[in-house]
Amino acid sequence: MLKVLLIIVSLFITSSAFAASLTEREELTLSLNQLTQIEASLHRAQQSARTGINERYYFDYPRIHSDITTLRSGIEHYLTPTRAQPRDTATLVGQYREEKTKP
Numbered sequence: 001m002l003k004v005l006l007i008i009v010s011l012f013i014t015s016s017a018f019a020a021s022l023t024e025r026e027e028l029t030l031s032l033n034q035l036t037q038i039e040a041s042l043h044r045a046q047q048s049a050r051t052g053i054n055e056r057y058y059f060d061y062p063r064i065h066s067d068i069t070t071l072r073s074g075i076e077h078y079l080t081p082t083r084a085q086p087r088d089t090a091t092l093v094g095q096y097r098e099e100k101t102k103p
Contacts (some may be wrong), residue, residue, distance in 0.1 A: 028075050035072050039065070 046061045 025079065028079055032072060032075055035068055035075075039068055042068075 041065060043059060048091075049059065049061075
C-alpha cells in the first residue's frame with residue numbers, strides 16, 4: 001500500500017513539474033508576441049512624433065528598440081538552448097598499411 005502511495009505521489013509531482021515548465025514556456029512565448037506588438041506600437045509612435053529643435057526632452061526610440069532586441073534575444077536563447085554535440089574522443093590513425101613481418 002505504501003509503495004503504491006509513493007508511486008502516485010511521485011507521478012503527481014512529476015506531472016506538476018512538467019505542467020509548470022510548459023506554463024513557463026507558454027508565458028515566455030506570449031512575452032515574445034507582446035514585444036513584437038510593442039515594437040509595432042513604438043514604430044507608429046516614432047512616425048507620428050513631433051520633435052522640434054527647440055524641444056528639451058525627446059523619447060529615445062533607438063535605445064528602446066535596442067533594449068527590446070536584448071530582451072527578445074535573451075528569451076529566445078532561453079527557449080532554445082544550445083546543446084553540446086557529442087564528440088568522439090578517439091582520434092583517427094590515418095595509417096592503414098602495415099608491413100608484414102617475417103615469421
